[in-house]
Amino acid sequence: MLRSVGYLTVCSFSSPAPQRDTMFPKGTKRKFSDSGEEPVSSGDQVPAAPSVATRSLTSSYSLQRQSLLDMSLIKLQLCHMLVEPNLCRSVLIANTVRQIQEEMTQDGTWQIMTQALAAAQCPTDRLVATEVLCRQTDAAAQAGQSPKPFSVGGLEEGYHAEEVVMEGDVETEVTMSTLAPVSPQLSSASYLAGPFVMGPCWDEDEEEEEEEEEEEDGECEEDEEDDSEDCVSEGEEADRDHLSPDSRTGEQVFGTFEIKHPAPPPDPALEELFSDVDPSYYDLDTVLTGMQSAPKMGPYDLLESLSSHGPTALSSSSSCRSDLNELDHIMEIIVGS
Amino acid sequence: MGEDTESPKINHTFLRDYVTEADVISTVEFNHTGDLLATGDKGGRVVIFQRETESKGELEEVGETGDSGEYNVYSTFQSHEPDFDYLKSLEIEEKINKIRWLPQQNAAHFLLSTNDKTIKLWKVSERDKRPEGYNLKDEGGRLKDNSTITSLQVPVLKPTDLMVEVRPRRVFSNGHTYHVNSISVNSDGETYLSADDLRINMWHLGITDRSFNIVDIKPANMEDLTEVITAAEFHPHHCHLFVYSSSKGTLRLCDMRASALCDRHAKLFEEPEDPGSRSFFSEIISSVSDVKFSHSGRYLLTRDYLTAKVWDLNMDKGPVETYQVHEYLRSKLCSLYENDCIFDKFECVWNSSDSVIMTGAYNSFFRMFDRETGRGVTLEAWRESSKPRAVLRTRRVYNGGKRRRGDVGVDSLDFTKKILHMAWHPSENIIAIAATNNLYIFQDRINPETQLQ
Numbered sequence: 155m156l157r158s159v160g161y162l163t164v165c166s167f168s169s170p171a172p173q174r175d176t177m178f179p180k181g182t183k184r185k186f187s188d189s190g191e192e193p194v195s196s197g198d199q200v201p202a203a204p205s206v207a208t209r210s211l212t213s214s215y216s217l218q219r220q221s222l223l224d225m226s227l228i229k230l231q232l233c234h235m236l237v238e239p240n241l242c243r244s245v246l247i248a249n250t251v252r253q254i255q256e257e258m259t260q261d262g263t264w265q266i267m268t269q270a271l272a273a274a275q276c277p278t279d280r281l282v283a284t285e286v287l288c289r290q291t292d293a294a295a296q297a298g299q300s301p302k303p304f305s306v307g308g309l310e311e312g313y314h315a316e317e318v319v320m321e322g323d324v325e326t327e328v329t330m331s332t333l334a335p336v337s338p339q340l341s342s343a344s345y346l347a348g349p350f351v352m353g354p355c356w357d358e359d360e361e362e363e364e365e366e367e368e369e370e371d372g373e374c375e376e377d378e379e380d381d382s383e384d385c386v387s388e389g390e391e392a393d394r395d396h397l398s399p400d401s402r403t404g405e406q407v408f409g410t411f412e413i414k415h416p417a418p419p420p421d422p423a424l425e426e427l428f429s430d431v432d433p434s435y436y437d438l439d440t441v442l443t444g445m446q447s448a449p450k451m452g453p454y455d456l457l458e459s460l461s462s463h464g465p466t467a468l469s470s471s472s473s474c475r476s477d478l479n480e481l482d483h484i485m486e487i488i489v490g491s
Numbered sequence: 492m493g494e495d496t497e498s499p500k501i502n503h504t505f506l507r508d509y510v511t512e513a514d515v516i517s518t519v520e521f522n523h524t525g526d527l528l529a530t531g532d533k534g535g536r537v538v539i540f541q542r543e544t545e546s547k548g549e550l551e552e553v554g555e556t557g558d559s560g561e562y563n564v565y566s567t568f569q570s571h572e573p574d575f576d577y578l579k580s581l582e583i584e585e586k587i588n589k590i591r592w593l594p595q596q597n598a599a600h601f602l603l604s605t606n607d608k609t610i611k612l613w614k615v616s617e618r619d620k621r622p623e624g625y626n627l628k629d630e631g632g633r634l635k636d637n638s639t640i641t642s643l644q645v646p647v648l649k650p651t652d653l654m655v656e657v658r659p660r661r662v663f664s665n666g667h668t669y670h671v672n673s674i675s676v677n678s679d680g681e682t683y684l685s686a687d688d689l690r691i692n693m694w695h696l697g698i699t700d701r702s703f704n705i706v707d708i709k710p711a712n713m714e715d716l717t718e719v720i721t722a723a724e725f726h727p728h729h730c731h732l733f734v735y736s737s738s739k740g741t742l743r744l745c746d747m748r749a750s751a752l753c754d755r756h757a758k759l760f761e762e763p764e765d766p767g768s769r770s771f772f773s774e775i776i777s778s779v780s781d782v783k784f785s786h787s788g789r790y791l792l793t794r795d796y797l798t799a800k801v802w803d804l805n806m807d808k809g810p811v812e813t814y815q816v817h818e819y820l821r822s823k824l825c826s827l828y829e830n831d832c833i834f835d836k837f838e839c840v841w842n843s844s845d846s847v848i849m850t851g852a853y854n855s856f857f858r859m860f861d862r863e864t865g866r867g868v869t870l871e872a873w874r875e876s877s878k879p880r881a882v883l884r885t886r887r888v889y890n891g892g893k894r895r896r897g898d899v900g901v902d903s904l905d906f907t908k909k910i911l912h913m914a915w916h917p918s919e920n921i922i923a924i925a926a927t928n929n930l931y932i933f934q935d936r937i938n939p940e941t942q943l944q
Binding site for chain 1: 825
């Protein structure tokens with residue numbers, strides 16, 4: 155028989171605050187958008203996978219599967235926004251995505267989905283990522299609270315709000331040519347690749363604009379730096395028409411978990427990034443008077459975000475040209491660090 | 492007091508619900524005698540408790556034997572500080588992931604504590620005497636004027652108030668690229684292993700600038716990564732054997748005599764999957780969150796999301812015992828995946844005689860299973876029911892069937908109250924349970940000493 159000897163509170167405050175969302179409140183069923191058929195009895199049970207023959211017939215199953223896929227992709231995209239980056243969690247989610255993808259490929263539904271998305275509007279693709287990544291709070295909490303499946307259609311409400319910004323950014327494609335997120339060919343490179351790959355780059359553009367007005371938020375910057383580096387490397391691969399998400403996300407997702415030691419090898423991605431920059435940037439006047447024209451928006455913001463981390467981020471790369479250091483200096487003056 | 496008796500009471504609930512994130516306990520560990528209990532928290536602090544010894548006379552009157560189970564604070568120190576990786580713009584958390592004590596060799600105590608990146612060896616020593624009567628210095632420590640010294644005296648040791656000093660003796664840094672999840676001291680008393688998501692290193696306690704890499708599962712191409720290391724431990728008696736668990740639910744026993752790099756296991760423990768219960772979450776819930784050797788060294792205890800399993804080292808085909816911790820969650824896996832609870836890492840522990848295993852659950856519940864009878868009991872670590880000396884009553888989760896008074900419904904479970912970390916006294920029936928920022932200590936007064944088989 156166990157007796158309590160006592161408890162020792164580490165601090166003076168007691169009851170734990172909710173750290174994560176609790177389960178759905180009693181009686182709330184998970185809402186799956188369409189299937190008027192069975193309201194899944196236990197609420198949120200994913201049934202054991204039926205045989206291949208019956209799988210495609212059960213629309214509720216495929217809806218649940220799709221919802222799970224959407225949820226997993228968003229989790230993967232946002233794992234760099236977690237308080238504690240967790241490689242194990244990311245690997246498990248990626249494996250789940252892979253598993254769903256394999257099953258859908260067997261079903262033939264994978265092909266259908268990618269073709270449908272190829273025909274979809276490009277801005278909508280970007281929207282998925284934007285809407286998702288612009289959420290300020292813990293994405294997992296959001297996911298837990300929202301019973302709606304994360305589908306492209308469900309994000310229409312955010313469309314208009316984002317419209318203005320996006321149009322302005324369309325022109326930035328010129329500079330970020332290696333990324334080319336808007337090109338129709340790329341949008342066919344799978345729905346999965348859309349939010350995965352394009353998202354972070356996209357989000358980074360918008361966040362930077364906001365950031366110029368607001369105070370620097372350390373967490374925001376982290377995302378940007380990661381995103382900018384990841385973006386460029388992703389962009390390079392964008393030409394290869396990979397359909398599997400993990401081929402690209404692997405580096406993007408898993409690469410952020412390394413605790414890098416000082417003096418890494420020079421990043422070829424950085425070189426590529428800077429090679430597109432107009433030399434007039436090094437002119438203080440140009441910089442101080444603001445943007446030359448919209449096309450230069452992208453790299454300018456990228457540089458700002460990179461340099462605001464301190465000169466070490468750039469100067470450690472021995473392949474950076476000396477005029478980049480000059481630019482650093484200019485940036486420091488502007489940023490006032 | 493001048494207060495208006497009719498005014499509404501000030502609502503203090505916001506105070507009660509506020510918990511500093513830094514105070515959340517992240518690891519608990521008894522030392523080898525059980526006299527000391529160390530806890531680490533998210534703020535990088537270590538708090539060491541020491542067991543109070545009461546005089547035998549008092550206890551015998553009450554009819555109870557042995558020392559009281561009371562633990563009081565012995566020492567507190569900041570083990571790890573928050574760090575920042577400038578190149579990746581990522582914070583390195585100061586949260587203490589694991590604490591392991593070294594076997595005691597002299598009057599001082601040594602423990603290893605680790606955060607995500609760095610392992611530190613700390614020396615905890617007592618000082619209760621100080622020398623007085625120096626010849627060259629006065630009481631304040633200032634040098635005396637030589638001309639005032641006319642005779643020699645021998646300094647004597649005078650007792651003072653007990654002071655506990657904690658000093659870092661070794662810092663083992665730059666050994667890990669990924670996040671350290673386990674450390675384990677070898678039975679040889681000289682080495683220990685540290686495991687991160689992809690690699691396991693072996694260190695010598697005296698050498699900080701070098702470590703041997705003994706397991707490396709990092710693929711050449713990170714895109715091919717599908718499995719990570721979740722826990723690792725040395726065998727309690729055989730210094731050449733260690734085990735590590737993976738996110739795919741496998742256990743690998745490795746023998747360091749076979750080769751320097753133990754990528755190839757000596758034994759692979761894996762339970763074949765039940766095709767009937769396969770779902771998209773099968774792999775996630777099979778991921779092993781903790782692995783512990785039994786004290787005898789014959790068995791392994793593992794915890795995955797829904798079960799705790801006991802494995803016999805001599806049989807790798809499957810576990811010899813499986814205990815359902817919270818099977819009622821199986822139908823809720825989708826929601827638990829959504830709110831990330833499915834990734835919670837629960838620990839598991841053996842009692843001193845390896846006859847009982849214990850692990851945590853949600854809603855401040857923890858479970859104990861008697862291996863002989865196979866029966867399990869649910870207990871709660873919650874202040875309202877834990878007045879000192881109160882008897883802990885068993886709880887039940889209601890999931891259909893006959894409902895008894897006091898049962899908790901599955902949908903009423905609080906998933907923010909998780910019991911992840913716990914420890915069992917090495918020789919007695921005293922357990923320490925960490926619940927967020929609270930530490931609960933329970934003792935079995937009826938059977939304080941564990942019957943050795």
